[in-house]
Amino acid sequence: MSQSQHSVADDSEAKPVLAASLHDVRYLVALLRGISFSNRATVTLTADGGMTVSVEESRTLVATSYIYPDHFDEWTYTPPPPPPKSASASATQATELTNDDDDEADTNTTTAFEVPLNTLIDCLGIYGTANLTSLASSSGGPKHRRWRRDGESGDEGDGDGGRRGGGGGGGGRGRRDEAPSNNSRIDAYFGAASNEKRTSARVSYGGPGYPLALLLAEDASGPTTTCEIATFDPEPGVDLPFDGERTVLKIIFKSSSWLRDALAELDPSCDKITFTCNPPAAAAANNAPQPQQPQQRGGGSTAKPLFRIQASGTFGSTEMDYPNDREVLETYECGAPLSATYRFGHIARTLRALQSSTKTSLRIDDAGLLSLQFLVPVPVPKPRGGSGGGGGGGTSNSFIEFRCLALDDGTSY
């Protein structure tokens, strides 16, 4: 890994590889912070896909944030000229040529580099106005339903009695403010923006060997900050391709809090976490005879739960079962019984991403590869060219994806 920085005056006439600007860095920071468990992140720029930032841990866990061009007020990506050609000539010609082949080549070009992620986040947050604290609470509101408790009337085949934790103290915790707050996100974007300060940023990257340059400002009268963050040549990262054909389990949590609360409940000292699932028919048949009866702790393993999260550690184990309720599991597709075990430390890495997301998709393939996708809505600035301001063009859905390999011993198909 070599760090090499050209002097900026080198070829100032060549277009920078990336020139982008955004008027509110909070969503960018939320997307980056969701994966900030390791300092070294690989940033990949593509012509149409925008920017992906990925981080890996022990070649088992890969987390990727997708940052689309429409999140930015301005986004210009010029793939760097291929190195073998004489650089200065091709850079100027490439823009003039209308040749199809050339365009084709350009759109396929990707640029990758590594940056110290925590440094990047620290720089973006320099004015202290880059934190997205309101997102999770305000957006989760309308979709969020508290756990159904024993004794309450269930409306359908939800005999499982909701969640059953080792601690059992989850009832009160799950109760959340249900007041409709449809507008709160809009408020966060418009109303709050008018009286609260936002950090706006201009991002540029000159190409391999150049630093990632940021220009940050709060308002016209305030200070301006320039940062140059060293970039590194990318190292080949671990690739964990998820083949949709081989999906065994697919769950969409209607609200990310259904998973977040469950994971947050688990003791940090746990070392393994197991996801167990059964096809809905099998689970229903199993549970039909005793719909409202709490299961015995020991007997839990013999029953066929629909979807169960089980965590174990030195101090004991915790089991949580999810009901087959569309309000909780919006989608539940399970082809065959499956149980896959992961290192809890890896799964716990997702908590920060869960914090800023609204919906979660969980998929596991037949080899136990876990794919968690967290939907993060990002308000889209005005149509291109407009200076942005507060005018929203709706929201764009971005997401953070975590992929994790299963532990060898605990997976049964």
Add this chain to the structure above:
Amino acid sequence: MRFRANIENVPIFYRTIQAVEKLQKKCIIKFTETEMHIICNDDANEGGIQVWSVVKVDSIFASYRIQSNANNQITMILATDALLQALRSSSTSAATSSVAAAVLPTYDSDEVVMKLAKKHDQAVLAFEMLGISRTGRKIRVAHDVRVDVMRPSDVDRLREPLCPEPDVHILLPNLQKLRTIVERIRPLSDIIAIRANNSGKLQVSIDTDTVKLETQWTGCANPPMARDELTQDAEDPAHEHDPDELFSVHVSIRSFLKFLNSHVVSTTTIACVCQNHCAILYVYIGEVADAGGVLTYYIPTVIDGDE
């Protein structure tokens, strides 16, 4: 040796001590007939930061009486947190962090008396507060802060750091905002560069292997300094300064943050840069016009291999 005073403006006194308390556990307070000097000059301080402050007696005290064999001066060493505790209990409004509390005279105690006393063969600074509780009862609260009175010969040895004539004076932006920024930079570097010029530009920057960061303010005021004019009259032709020339000093970021703790007391802060020597920061207590007092921070430069 006699010393007795009524503390009229507890919040200001409280905030001043609060700003100093973050710096070191013990500080020196020297009372003279007209001024109170608070001195932190411990060599062991992070980055060698020192504070020498002067507060006019009138801006905090009333019925101030002092008498001693050494020019009617009394110098004592005391624990800052003990003093802070005593002041905190004398006024709840002092403990609240809003600046409004400093302005509004909302004391719970009618009277706070501070006097030098001797209890059990130990010199103490006795604080006595008389007040009325919420239910209307009279209450009396007393705090004794143990002090060591310094001998006049030791006092004479206290010397304010000698600095060359600063290259530039500049009015700092709101300290609280500056503090937010410096706090974010803190994890990235140990050393911060402060640069300023005579045309209102101020920069704080770091330069490490992984990141170069620079925050810049423009349009800061360069206050005219009385001393400036004096020296300029003498050697004006020889010293034509380019107003855009930046003067810089590298200081420990932790010391700089300690100085920024004084945002609780500051209204106006003037920074002086002695190029590659030190930064001197004058934190005015109360309005500049009143000139009730000033906390002077000396932060020496960090000798860096690169410089």
